[in-house]
Amino acid sequence: DAGVIQSPRHEVTEMGQEVTLRCKPISGHDYLFWYRQTMMRGLELLIYFNNNVPIDDSGMPEDRFSAKMPNASFSTLKIQPSEPRDSAVYFCASSPRNLWDTIYFGEGSWLTVV
Amino acid sequence: AQSVAQPEDQVNVAEGNPLTVKCTYSVSGNPYLFWYVQYPNRGLQFLLKYITGDNLVKGSYGFEAEFNKSQTSFHLKKPSALVSDSALYFCAVSPYNPGGKLIFGQGTELSVKP
Secondary structure (H helix, E strand, O other): OOOOEEEOOEEEEOOOOOEEEEEEOOOOOOEEEEEEEEOOOEEEEEEEEEOOEEEEOOOOOOOOEEEEEEEOOEEEEEEOOOOHHHOEEEEEEEEOOOOOOOOEEOOOEEEEEO | OOEEEOOOOEEEEEOOOOEEEOOEEEOOOOEEEEEEEEOOOOOEEEEEEEOOOOOEEEOHHHOEEEEEOOOOEEEEEEOOOOHHHOEEEEEEEEEOOOOOOOEEOOOEEEEEEO
16 A cells, blocks of 8 residues: 655755645545654644645745645645745655544655755 | 643663653643654654553554653653664644644654664
8 A cells, every 4th residue: 555655755956946846645535734844943734635625724934835735646835936944854644534643644855945 | 722842852772771752742622642753764654642541552663652641741662672763753742623733742863772
């Protein structure tokens, strides 16, 4: 059974460029989460979806960040324009039915903005 | 507001010795409590969770955790540490309500030396 699949695994981009991170959740899971991990701030919840609908985006740092979930098997997190302070590991995760179910994480997308 | 604290940034243990990774929480109502582990360059993996019932919860890889309501703690324990247990450990809490989000602690780096 495939887990949460994220792409790209690593990306290096120049400041000002658009970055798109992709995620395929586990089939049948109702919830999808985007987290960001940095040394300074730890693990932060950016946004989560329930049945493809964004429920809480209060963790999105600013308007440069946007996330979509056009269908149950695909989500994107976009940063436009990117800045060096966006360098982090971005995790996508999904869970079956409730917010308190076990969350299954992808391997992460390691973003470096130079 | 809900929160979770991991008071130790790092825990050092000799192989074969018992280990404890501490976690305290603050949440209104009954909590759901979780432990996740992150190995280098990987996503987070579920270890165990407390929902209700027995205060002692057993999880993967020989880990267990004890829910203590009076002390609002959920410490992670293992009777005999292995070098392969070296990783970053996250405690997480969610309140028992449909809108409750899972909030992660800052993480504790566990180092087990031979």
